[in-house]
Amino acid sequence: MRLLNVHTYALHEFIGTDIPYYAILSHCWESEEVTFQALKAGEAAQMKGWIKIKGCCEQAIEEGLNYAWIDTCCIDKSSSAELSEAINSMFTWYQMAESCYVYLSDVFFKPYAPTFNGSDPEWLKSFQSSKWFTRGWTLQELLAPGTVVFFDKNWKEFGTKESLEDQVISITGIRHLFDFEKASIAQRFSWASKRETTRIEDTAYCLMGIFGVNMPLLYGEGAAAFLRLQLEILKISNDETLFAWEDPSLSHVCHTR
Known part of the structure; x- marks a missing residue:
């Protein structure tokens, strides 16, 4: 498993069970994501996707963690063998993470609002319309981690899977947010159908x-x-x-x- 040092932005390889505590990022891919090659070449800070890397690392530091896993730069996608191994391991990696940070680039939390009011129609509509809820890969990123924290485009935290459970259930139709294994196969397929x-x-x-x-x-x-x-x-x-x-x-x- 390859992890990003949140202090130095250097990549480190870990094998077997010798894996330190780490945070993990969930997001939707957009233009100019920081890839493995871009990070190694020192080009990352000039790319649009750098805000995700920097924000994830800063949150991890606040949580007392030294490493993070980010799919854009922690996988060398030019290697088909590495990509296959990563995709087959990804669910486990999300399960193992200390925290999963969900970065919603299409949600903007008002600067003057001290907390997210889940019953506020304006904010509920903003949250509901995020494209993160429409992507196939983010389904496992919602279900696998024990701790899921939501952030807006400016990396302002506005809730967790636990605190926003009712809203997330309303958006996704998934009532087994914390025990998905109890759902039938048909139910699990239905979650992914849209x-x-x-x-x-x-x-x-x-x-x-x-x-x-x-x-x-x-x-x-x-x-x-x-x-x-x-x-x-x-x-x-x-x-x-x-x-x-x-x-x-x-x-x-x-x-x-």
């Missing part, structure tokens, strides 16, 4: 951790990835609700993460 990913294959790959399965990545296989996912689930589960999803609609999978 979410989008860039690649058709990622519709399946982003759900592997939620169902507790692993499989090799085969970008280019298209909707066949979803069938492979079902077959892997069938190996470990007797839940017959799986068959309610034999012919899923994948037509919505055409937007960005």
